[in-house]
Amino acid sequence: MSDFILSIDGTEAGARLALILALVSAVAHASFGALQKGRHDPWLSRGAIDACYGMMALPMALLLTPLPSAGLWWALAGAWGIHVVYKFLQAMAYSRGAYTVVYPVARGMGPLATVALAGIVFGESFSGGQWGGVALLSGGIMALAAVNLRGHPLGWRDMAPAIGLALLTGVMIALYTTYDAWGIRLADDPLTFLLWFFVVDGWTFPLIAAWRVRTQxxxxxxxxxxxxxxxxxxxxxxxxFGAVMLATRLDKVGEAAALRETSVVFAGLIGWLVLGERVGPARAALMVVIALGAIAVEFA
Incomplete structure (x- = not known):
């Protein structure tokens, strides 16, 4: 798989695959956040998820990839630190506010900050039409959070701390997306970075979850x-995570990050088509706006 990824890097076929991978990541991410904010405490859910993917990744990393070089170990250590801060902020936001408000705020902040960071780190440039698409996408996601807040029993004043934490979470999303894109490009084998990241990242939150249960x-x-x-x-x-990281390896980091945030549209569609939830005209219109923004980012 790694040989195939490297063979199409920088080609038109690589750009097409990056688009598909970013959308696959969006569909997967639409259900991932809900798992952490379900009926279990978000700290415990995150601990269980991290423990499972750490244990699952270890044998694959040992069997399928070489050990990371010294420089890559340092890159993985940096990624671990950034993700720990991101997950702390996310769990704190989920603990203090409604998922339907917190999740869109965090994801809406991410694309704008990622595009700006990718421009600084990788020298990526966006056309005026693409910047308009990013603004449409992020604005639509933020407006979706406002609509959900309006219909929630908790008002703005009660939800303000959670919204502040969600904005900080969005900044960390941009930081880890840009940093991890640099890390996966640093590795000779993209799978080496991906699998060893899951190993390195998988032990922290299980310990935190165990400590929280022990201290009640x-x-x-x-x-x-x-x-x-x-x-x-x-x-x-x-x-x-694997799909969006490979997308950033093959094409622009900012484009992959923006397309991934269409996850809020897929989450709404899953709720409507599978769970029978009511969408309403305002939410439906905002989903169209978000989708149009994503189209502009990719094709403007």
Whole structure:
């Protein structure tokens, strides 16, 4: 697989595959966030997911890829630190606010900040039409959060701390997307960075979750459903994170990041078509705006 990825890097075929991978990541990510904010405490859910993907990645990393070089180990250490801060902020936001408000705020902040960072780090440039697409996409996502907040029993004042944490989470999304794109380009074999990242990243939150249960900061949960959530979340994480990272390896980081945030559209469609949730005209219109923004980012 790595040989194939490297063979089409920088080609038109690579750009097409990057588009597909970014959209696959968006579909996967639409269900990943809901797993962490389900009926289990978000700290415990995150701990279960991380433990599962760390244990699943270790044998694959040892069997399928070489050990990282010294420079790549340092890059992985930096990625670990950034992701720990990101997950702390995300769990704190989920603990304090409604998922339907917190999630769109965080994801709406991400594309604008990522495009700006990618321009600084990788020298990427966007046309005026593409910047308009990013503005449409991020604005539509933020407006979706405002619509969800308007219909929520908790008002703006009660939700303000969670929204502030969600904005900081969005900044960290941009930082880890840009940093990880640099890391995967640093590796000779893209799979080496991906698999060893999951190994390095997989031990921190299980320890935090265990500490929270022991100190009763989080209520204990039945083990079997929590493990089932962890296994499912791990598989989705492999698909979601792996796909978007390969997309950033093959094409522009900013474009991949923007397309991934169409996950809020897919989340709405899943809720409507699968779960029978009511979308309403305002949410439907905003989903169209977000989709148009993504189209402009890719094709303007």
């Amino acid at each position: 900061r989080s209520p204990a949960s039945p083990l079997r459903p929590l493990l089932a959530r962890g296994l499912l979340g791990a598989l989705i994480a492999f698909l979601s």
